[in-house]
Amino acid sequence: xxxxxxxxxxxxxxxxxxxxxxxxxxxxxxxxxxxxTIHTVKVHTTRDVNEGIVESIRRxxxxxxxxxxxxxxxxxxxxxxxxxxxxxxxxxxxGLIRIGAPATTSVPPxxxxxxxxxxxxxxxxxIVHGGYEYDGRTIVALxxxxxxxxxxxxxxxxxxxxxxxxxxxxxxxxxxxxxxxAKQVLGEDMPITLSHEIGSIGLLERENAxxxxxxLLNVIAGVVKGFEEALHGxxxxxxxxxCQNDGTLxxxxxxxxxxxxxxxxxxxxxxRGAAHLSGLNNALVVDIGGTTTxxxxxxxxxxxxxxxxxxxxxxRTNFRMPDILSIGIxxxxxxxxxxxxxxxxxxxxxxxxxxxxxxxxxGGDTLTATDVAVKLGRYTWEGAKTEELDEAICQRAxxxxxxxxxxxxxxxxxxxxxxxxxxxxxxxILVRDKLEGVAQIVRPAHYDAANxxxxxxxxxxxETERIYSLDEMTYDQAMEDAKRNAIEQAVLAGAxxxxxxxxxxxxxxxxxxxxxxxxxxxxxxGRL
Amino acid sequence: MTNxxxxxxxxxxxxYIAVGAAVLGTGGGGDPHIGKLMALQAIRKYGPVRVVxxxxxxxxxxxxxxxxxxxxxxMNEKIPSVEQMTKPLELIExxxxxxxxxxxxxxxxxxxxxxPVIAAAERGIPLLDADAMGRAFPESxxxxxxxDGIDCSPITMADxxxxxxxxHAIDGVWEERMARAITIQMGGSASICDYPVxxxxxxxxxxxxxxxxxxxxxxxxxxxxxQKQNPIExxxxxxxxxxxxxxxxxxxxxxxxxxxxxxxxxxEGTDEQKGRTMRLFFQNEFLLATEDGESLxxxxxxxxxxxxxxxMPITTENLKYGARVTAVGFPCDPKWRTPKGLETVGPxxxxxxxxxxxxxxxxxxxxxxx
Numbered sequence: 001x002x003x004x005x006x007x008x009x010x011x012x013x014x015x016x017x018x019x020x021x022x023x024x025x026x027x028x029x030x031x032x033x034x035x036x037t038i039h040t041v042k043v044h045t046t047r048d049v050n051e052g053i054v055e056s057i058r059r060x061x062x063x064x065x066x067x068x069x070x071x072x073x074x075x076x077x078x079x080x081x082x083x084x085x086x087x088x089x090x091x092x093x094x095g096l097i098r099i100g101a102p103a104t105t106s107v108p109p110x111x112x113x114x115x116x117x118x119x120x121x122x123x124x125x126x127i128v129h130g131g132y133e134y135d136g137r138t139i140v141a142l143x144x145x146x147x148x149x150x151x152x153x154x155x156x157x158x159x160x161x162x163x164x165x166x167x168x169x170x171x172x173x174x175x176x177x178x179x180x181x182a183k184q185v186l187g188e189d190m191p192i193t194l195s196h197e198i199g200s201i202g203l204l205e206r207e208n209a210x211x212x213x214x215x216l217l218n219v220i221a222g223v224v225k226g227f228e229e230a231l232h233g234x235x236x237x238x239x240x241x242x243c244q245n246d247g248t249l250x251x252x253x254x255x256x257x258x259x260x261x262x263x264x265x266x267x268x269x270x271x272r273g274a275a276h277l278s279g280l281n282n283a284l285v286v287d288i289g290g291t292t293t294x295x296x297x298x299x300x301x302x303x304x305x306x307x308x309x310x311x312x313x314x315x316r317t318n319f320r321m322p323d324i325l326s327i328g329i330x331x332x333x334x335x336x337x338x339x340x341x342x343x344x345x346x347x348x349x350x351x352x353x354x355x356x357x358x359x360x361x362x363g364g365d366t367l368t369a370t371d372v373a374v375k376l377g378r379y380t381w382e383g384a385k386t387e388e389l390d391e392a393i394c395q396r397a398x399x400x401x402x403x404x405x406x407x408x409x410x411x412x413x414x415x416x417x418x419x420x421x422x423x424x425x426x427x428x429i430l431v432r433d434k435l436e437g438v439a440q441i442v443r444p445a446h447y448d449a450a451n452x453x454x455x456x457x458x459x460x461x462x463e464t465e466r467i468y469s470l471d472e473m474t475y476d477q478a479m480e481d482a483k484r485n486a487i488e489q490a491v492l493a494g495a496x497x498x499x500x501x502x503x504x505x506x507x508x509x510x511x512x513x514x515x516x517x518x519x520x521x522x523x524x525x526g527r528l
Numbered sequence: 529m530t531n532x533x534x535x536x537x538x539x540x541x542x543x544y545i546a547v548g549a550a551v552l553g554t555g556g557g558g559d560p561h562i563g564k565l566m567a568l569q570a571i572r573k574y575g576p577v578r579v580v581x582x583x584x585x586x587x588x589x590x591x592x593x594x595x596x597x598x599x600x601x602x603m604n605e606k607i608p609s610v611e612q613m614t615k616p617l618e619l620i621e622x623x624x625x626x627x628x629x630x631x632x633x634x635x636x637x638x639x640x641x642x643x644p645v646i647a648a649a650e651r652g653i654p655l656l657d658a659d660a661m662g663r664a665f666p667e668s669x670x671x672x673x674x675x676d677g678i679d680c681s682p683i684t685m686a687d688x689x690x691x692x693x694x695x696h697a698i699d700g701v702w703e704e705r706m707a708r709a710i711t712i713q714m715g716g717s718a719s720i721c722d723y724p725v726x727x728x729x730x731x732x733x734x735x736x737x738x739x740x741x742x743x744x745x746x747x748x749x750x751x752x753x754x755q756k757q758n759p760i761e762x763x764x765x766x767x768x769x770x771x772x773x774x775x776x777x778x779x780x781x782x783x784x785x786x787x788x789x790x791x792x793x794x795x796e797g798t799d800e801q802k803g804r805t806m807r808l809f810f811q812n813e814f815l816l817a818t819e820d821g822e823s824l825x826x827x828x829x830x831x832x833x834x835x836x837x838x839x840m841p842i843t844t845e846n847l848k849y850g851a852r853v854t855a856v857g858f859p860c861d862p863k864w865r866t867p868k869g870l871e872t873v874g875p876x877x878x879x880x881x882x883x884x885x886x887x888x889x890x891x892x893x894x895x896x897x898x
Binding site for chain 2 (some may be wrong): 100101102103104105106107108111112131133134137139140166167201202203204316410411412413517519
């Protein structure tokens with residue numbers, strides 16, 4: 001961890017803080033206005049997550065000596081929301097209006113949810129008349145009396161309302177009308193999630209996402225409040241931003257409405273941080289922690305998204321998550337020797353955070369991947385007890401780990417061409433300097449805080465997803481329209497218009513529709 | 529092959545069939561997810577659905593295939609209504625003046641495999657363990673009933689609003705044209721009954737025990753994973769399949785033509801197959817696999833891509849760069865290998881130059897495995 005001499009810096013300098021709360025560690029980084037890393041710290045994630053956040057800010061400010069008044073931006077990436085869903089804790093009750101009848105009745109809302117999650121999120125789910133066709137035509141008009149009836153029943157029973165209509169990503173009017181009705185019946189303050197704002201085509205997945213979003217509003221409110229209070233406590237008056245799973249940021253006001261977008265931002269932050277630290281835009285990012293190695297793909301500066309349906313706490317959603325391959329190799333991974341069969345095996349279990357107690361070089365009784373790396377001279381640890389370790393066994397364990405990592409890298413490549421690999425995470429010391437199929441290995445400075453640095457970077461994005469008919473317009477016109485939309489969304493999210501760029505653009509022809517229907521997804525991102 | 533026959537569809541069986549149907553969907557046919565949820569919902573409400581084998585049918589029994597026609601993307605968004613799934617049956621009963629004895633899937637591959645379950649449960653009539661493709665194909669006339677000259681009419685369709693359509697088409701090709709046009713007006717996805725058949729016609733023309741086949745594929749893929757066996761090897765061993773290729777997707781090109789997704793994917797061999805290159809051509813379904821310009825498997829034989837780790841099927845839409853796959857092939861039903869069968873669904877119909885050669889022969893020429 002580095003400490004630059006802050007006295008050299010102008011008192012006009014503006015700083016930003018990035019914090020990434022993971023399952024084991026809370027990392028924090030301080031960056032200057034040129035996005036140079038000034039200082040990083042790592043603390044254990046506490047049971048009350050906010051304590052770890054407060055501690056990381058305290059150390060960051062104290063150790064760097066930066067004037068808190070000069071910190072203008074504060075970014076937080078956190079696993080709060082994921083944990084809440086997985087543990088079914090602190091979730092709010094949500095009332096759902098699906099705009100679908102007479103269609104959609106063969107699969108009611110929450111059909112694929114398990115009972116514990118259903119109980120936690122609530123039982124108020126109604127299908128009302130309405131919905132659109134794929135081309136935006138109305139299937140049937142809303143019946144407002146019917147909707148008001150459903151909303152009346154929710155009074156006092158729900159803390160949020162989710163609204164999800166058939167083909168609402170194509171035509172948003174009915175969802176917006178029901179939002180107005182819900183405010184009339186349940187009060188202006190009732191939080192409302194409109195599905196078209198958070199999900200894409202695929203009714204059940206988008207409905208699930210809208211429900212989970214509503215259930216997480218209390219959780220994110222606690223996160224934002226805790227973070228803001230912590231900052232104020234240190235005299236920091238900063239714009240507060242929360243990390244999304246696509247590698248961009250949202251303003252805290254926006255996060256308060258769309259907490260579901262924070263799910264799984266951790267791996268994304270590592271990839272973005274690695275891109276920034278290495279200066280590369282296209283590479284594989286290999287993040288080696290204490291228990292696992294996570295491999296992601298950096299494509300045009302952003303993580304490649306997974307195309308598979310993503311389950312969160314057992315519920316199928318259609319979020320785009322980073323495409324991550326995890327294998328069971330980390331700094332604490334246990335190495336076993338079967339003398340009788342002359343066999344060495346590696347992992348997949350790990351000593352985790354007990355590495356400093358149980359690892360052989362620290363005087364413990366368990367041979368770990370870190371012991372192997374230090375014995376083979378890849379890393380120097382003062383006072384390490386390496387004499388008693390068997391070099392031949394370490395060589396064999398190293399060969400296995402190298403092979404596993406090489407295989408995993410190969411799986412994530414997009415072609416046979418050698419790729420650049422950026423190594424980050426505390427466990428990256430395990431890896432040798434040459435790997436099969438890899439053009440160059442980059443080990444950037446601050447590699448063990450890439451996630452927090454990724455959180456701090458600060459680009460905000462907007463995206464659009466629509467079906468176009470290529471009988472009515474050219475391919476270029478369709479793409480142009482989608483791009484214009486995405487850019488507007490990015491500006492709405494807080495990006496400076498001049499800095500907004502298209503970061504992702506894909507089109508998928510849709511089978512069995514006339515007029516050469518094309519599903520277009522575009523994402524734009526820009527600086528704060 | 530075992531002698532097991534499915535006699536009842538419970539929640540577990542639905543889970544298995546959904547996976548097996550995706551394998552038999554040969555990369556297309558739509559995601560069985562919605563059909564699965566519809567079937568599970570119906571079974572929770574009405575209890576397990578009885579399954580009958582073709583040989584159990586009376587010769588004069590009325591059997592009606594029920595399916596969804598249109599874009600799977602639309603069906604995943606505009607999920608069918610309950611009424612929409614029984615309406616075409618009611619219309620056909622009214623037209624023919626008699627009751628339906630059993631409902632069958634028109635195709636066992638992909639999303640349509642489980643679509644008839646909800647109507648069977650609602651109406652309390654059994655589901656037939658047979659279909660008319662033994663896989664998935666994109667067009668209405670691509671059924672064994674068409675090959676055998678069975679009348680596709682009357683044809684009935686329904687949307688979610690309550691609209692119903694009764695049609696008489698001179699053959700399956702005309703049915704395809706007219707039904708496709710009506711589907712668009714109905715919003716891109718509709719329910720349809722065509723080829724109402726007798727028990728005798730089922731015995732002569734349908735492909736028997738394909739729900740059982742889908743069930744067994746799904747069961748093997750699930751169970752061998754739990755038992756830490758290689759699911760793909762287990763499946764090929766049980767089901768007379770062939771491993772065509774192990775490799776990694778290195779190039780995928782898709783384009784849209786006439787409402788269909790067409791394209792090709794290139795795979796490079798991995799592990800012991802390093803240095804080999806396979807090309808896979810698709811039009812919604814995988815239709816032709818080649819290596820060095822020579823065929824490995826040709827439509828109507830079945831070609832599926834399975835994820836090397838999980839054994840789970842990969843669709844033409846979800847196939848992406850870097851996917852590690854095993855391509856597997858299965859012989860199609862012999863009916864597809866007749867001159868009329870090949871004229872209807874052979875490589876030339878889909879615009880490929882490759883001649884049709886049965887997969888058994890191609891594999892034997894290669895001195896192949898399995």
